[in-house]
Amino acid sequence: MQLKQNKRPEAINLILTVFALLAVAAMTLVISRVDRANNLYPFSEPLFCLSEDWELTDSGGNVSKITLPCALRYGTDGNYTLQTVLPQDSGVISSPALQFYSNYTDVKIYLDDVQLLAFPHEPPRCAGGPGNTWQFVRLPADFAGRTLKIELHCQLGGNLSYAVKAPLLGAKATMLNDALTESVAYLTVSACMMVLAIMLLAMYFFLRRRLDLNSATLFLALFAAVFAAYVFCESSYAKMCVPNGHALYFCTFMLLAAMPSPLIGFFGSDLGPRGRRISSVFSLACIASLLIQMLLHFTGTANLRKMLPVTHLAILASMAMIAFCTLTADPERAPNAKRKLLSGIPMLIGGCLDILLLALGRPSFNNSVWLVSGVTLFVLFQFGTFLSTYFTLHRRAIEAELLRNMAFRDLLTGIANRNAYEQRLKELGSAPVPDGLCCIIADINNLKYINDTYGHRVGDSAIQTAGEVLNRMIPDRGRAFRTGGDEFVALLEGMSEDAAQSLAEAIKGEAARRGENLAIPLTLAVGSGCYEESDGNIQDFIRRVDSRMYESKRRMKGSLAPERL
DSSP: OOOOOOOOOHHHHHHHHHHHHHHHHHHHHHHSOOOTTSOOOOSSSOEEEOOSSEEEEETTOOEEEEOSSEEEEOOSSSEEEEEEEOOSOOOOOSSEEEEEEEESEEEEEEETTEEEEEESSSOOSSTTOOSEEEEEEEOOTTOTTOEEEEEEEESSOSSOEEEEOOOEEEEHHHHHHHHHHHHHHHHHHHHHHHHHHHHHHHHHHHHHHHHTOOHHHHHHHHHHHHHHHHHHHHSHHHHHHOSOHHHHHHHHHHHHHHTHHHHHHHHHTTSOHHHHHHHHHHHHHHHHHHHHHHHHHHTTSSOTTTTHHHHHHHHHHHHHHHHHHHHTSOTTTOTTHHHHHHHTHHHHHHHHHHHHHHHTTOOOSSTTHHHHHHHHHHHHHHHHHHHHHHHHHHHHHHHHHHHHHHHHBOTTTSSBOHHHHHHHHHHHHTSOOOTTOEEEEEEETTHHHHHHHHOHHHHHHHHHHHHHHHHHHSOTTEEEEEOSSSEEEEEESSOOHHHHHHHHHHHHHHHHHHHHHHTSOOOEEEEEEEOOGGGOSHHHHHHHHHHHHHHHHHHHHHHSOGGGO
């Protein structure tokens, strides 16, 4: 019998479709940023984006008109002043506030020369302090028409770009809602990646032996978890809601620096001994780089932003090493290595784009948008591959169970067949005989007469009925077998000789009653007995019971009419 090949379960298609749609929607929201200068986002009160009519003054006294957002270059001494007049037609705002964002700058905010904010509030304890300045400033009720001035001092110096967003004017609750809307893409990706990481970890620890999983699954789960945390830290909502800017700044850079290690382990798990040794060296180097950056940061020696090229170099070197080891790997020893390498192309392209934009001084306000897009596609592909492998193995297990049932189950009666009977006899013969082992052997009388008189279909019905009777009346600690055309055997445990004989008589009576209901002469010759030490072995025991069945058949021939035999 040829098994029908099942298609990939619909569960895989459903899961992959949901995650793909979430990823596409999230990335679309990030890439296609809404022009907030021309749109209002009402939550409870109006929200205004102060993007136009700004005057920028550097420390040299040079004044220029600009539109925010923009990226500032380090000037004469890294000091800038932004100034504008707050709008008169701002409407009624019950609790007015100003939201301001820039990165790697010290900030002072004034309203008509009255200082409202000075950040940082105290000298930074670590190198460079927090990376992102995202502040809420309370404004007086009569703010309309007054002059807003923002003084910026670039923390890092050098030829870096300093991103400055357009300030938002409105109620704080409205701004938080706006930030949540803006961050829904990153938060969605972060949540999806964390769910995938938890699922992979659970599958690895609970299905590792069943599916013969290697360490690649564990490394992919760790990579997805680190990536999920990184994406959350990169979201605007996290930057607004986490009060400790130092901690968030530190976590963002450390998570980025930590990502290469599990990624190397994931790719290296399918390589040969030489490739695994090389990948281990690179993984240790990435871990060492992470620890050194932490040490330099906390001692105030170097700023994490300035050490970012080191992290980028480690990531690019790791990717180059992975590509080299994969392309030179033996296809027979590493059949999946090249497929894995191809799946990493979106991640490679996304990472290189973000690094290139940052090097050219043209970063977006979500510097990692392309990396997040590429890594999301990579993880989704790998998770889909894992699910496909799991369901393939699950389908094969079901097919193997079906084949086993076909090999050990009688198709006509549904009870165990001769193969299962012989296997059970071998098991009984190779182990101590169970207590109360009994056997009932039954044979349909005159099956040839039934076939010749009523037809083979009725004969098959007689066999099915006999099998149903045995299967229904045999207790839980027993099993019925069809061992031949009209022969049946039941092996039971924990029974006495009298109980086995009573059961045999009950089977005979039930079969005769069912035969009368079917209007066919269905009678059974039945022999029963329990194992005795004098039997010697299982085969001798079965032969003794079989002889009792034939003795019963001979007795029945003398007492029944020929058509009932």
